Amino acid sequence: MAKVATAHETRAFETDGIPARERLLACAASIFAKRGYAGASMAEIAAEADISKSTVFHHFGSKRALYLAVIETAAQDFAATLETVLEKTGPLDERLVDFQCQHMGHILSNELVTDLVLRELQKSQSTESVHLVRDVLSANFMRLVDFISEAQSQKLLNEALDPSVAALTLISANVFFFQHRKVLKHLPNFDYADRPQPYAKAVIDVIFHGLDRDRSE
Amino acid sequence: MAKVATAHETRAFETDGIPARERLLACAASIFAKRGYAGASMAEIAAEADISKSTVFHHFGSKRALYLAVIETAAQDFAATLETVLEKTGPLDERLVDFQCQHMGHILSNELVTDLVLRELQKSQSTESVHLVRDVLSANFMRLVDFISEAQSQKLLNEALDPSVAALTLISANVFFFQHRKVLKHLPNFDYADRPQPYAKAVIDVIFHGLDRDRSE
DNA sequence: GTCTATAATTCGATAGAC
DNA sequence: GTCTATCGAATTATAGAC
Structure with a gap:
């Protein structure tokens, strides 16, 4: 008392x-x-x-409202980080590496909530929940898409590519790594299983420079 | 009878x-x-x-053995498709588009088993099951990695990139799309939610050509 | 089908801040 | 005095046992 x-x-x-x-x-x-x-x-x-x-x-x-608030809070936490990262100046490749590493770090350090969100997304129950989840998450997604679009209009990124596909590819790589990090250890010839940050950087290497052969540094 | x-x-x-x-x-x-x-x-x-x-x-x-056989069979089914796709000749970008589309088509037309495999991978129970699952799946993964490595040694693909990271990025994109295809509909500005094949192609556009600006067609 | 245990939700009251 | 955070007790709702 x-x-x-x-x-x-x-x-x-x-x-x-x-x-x-x-x-x-x-x-x-x-x-x-x-x-x-x-x-x-x-x-x-x-x-x-x-x-x-x-x-x-x-x-x-209600219980439901508390649950949604938990998810919403996690998304807003990341929104803050996202803003910090995307506002920085510097070469685009470095900024993308920064984003990818921060995002990877965020989902790993909030692994419990990340699991929660992923589980929630998977059962596509058309209730209010999913609507809100999508609204909340999509805000962060749109922020990334806008960043890429903007860079494209400034001729800093390849304009021929769909910015939302690019954004989703970045996110997919991190989320997939997160979801399967336990079993990735057992893939032969895969050195990144317990090195998330280097993996995030390597993904950007692939996506930024591209698989195409004509690289001149 | x-x-x-x-x-x-x-x-x-x-x-x-x-x-x-x-x-x-x-x-x-x-x-x-x-x-x-x-x-x-x-x-x-x-x-x-x-x-x-x-x-x-x-x-x-046993029940367990039957279960494992189901998963193994699905993986082997895809191994056959994989072989067909990777054996083809032609420009590398077209072959990658082919792979990505075939893979997308495969997981979508086997959606039940794909869900099963994904669920199995997520609970990292260290039982025999997961070991076998990983062995089976890793065979397909290695096949893709080898394909990329090979193309790199023939100077057909950018040699600076880690082939296993590239392979995983391709797979991640498809799996993520598969897992969240129901909710992707509700992302604003995302046109591919119900067009898996065009999405697969768009992903290759991103990963093959790269986000970097200096594209000269 | 009732009975019961568990868990969600509501009610009414109290106490401190402005 | 009103407003809001807090609590204990009372009230449904539900799921499982018998």
Whole structure:
């Protein structure tokens, strides 16, 4: 009781209390990821966050809404990183390497939520969830496509290529690596299984320079 | 009964009876894919193939073995296609487009088994299963890597790139498209959601020519 | 089919901040 | 005084056992 009162005093400004909400999102992410949507109980999430169940429902109206908020938060986290990376200046190949490595790093360091999102995407339930997931994720995707388009109009990238296909190819490479990183170890002649960052860079080497033979450095 | 006897007579050589075995594999593939490994019952598979349970166990010693055989068969099916495609002559970009389209077509027309394989790869259970799966799949992967390496030594492809990374990038693009084809429809500015073959071609455009600006047709 | 355990959701009240 | 975060208890809903 005394502890609760103390916690109240620590937040001085901001209309809605940030600490509890954030703690809640973090715990929810971990538990949803560990047990899946159905397997996770609001009671466990509340306990983990050291908050009463009712408070959870006060912040997020329902289990579903909490779940969506978890995913949305993860996407927005990456959106921030994305902005930082794409705003930089420098040679295009270096910026692409930077993007690819940051993206790889992001999905690996948030592996639980990444698994969650991938699982969610796979069951194509036409509920509100997927709609929102797609809306949220597509914002990041569009940001990357715009970046590529922009570079094309400035003649910095090959204009003949479809920017959305290029963007998706980049993302595919990272996601595939992420999903199968455990078994990739057993591919003969594949040196990158436990070196995600070098792999991300090698992918950009392929996609930026192209497989075509006429390379002159 | 008469039909079965006839079938027996048609096979003159080969130690194990082919027609029943094939029918069995097809039914098993469909049922494993529909119900998952645990959910599938040997009784249902036997019934579907119009074969007695004992016959199933005669051909494949166990449920696990049947399951593995299904996956192995799918991989070998593709190995045949792969050989046909890679043996062709012609400009490298056309051959790569051919490969990418054939591969896309293969995973789409075998979508149930593809889902099965992908699910199997994701749970990295270190049992015999995964070992075999990896061995089988890696044969096809190596075939593609060898093809790229070969082309590189003949100066037909950019020698600076890692052939296994290039191969994996190709496969990643198709698999990602396959896994998320349902939700890709909802990406704004993405025209390929229901056009897998054009997408496969567009991916090769990107990976063959590269994002780099200095394209001179 | 009822019974029961588990989990989601709602209600009413309290306390501190402005 | 209103607003919002918080809680404990009460109320459905659902899934599995018998």
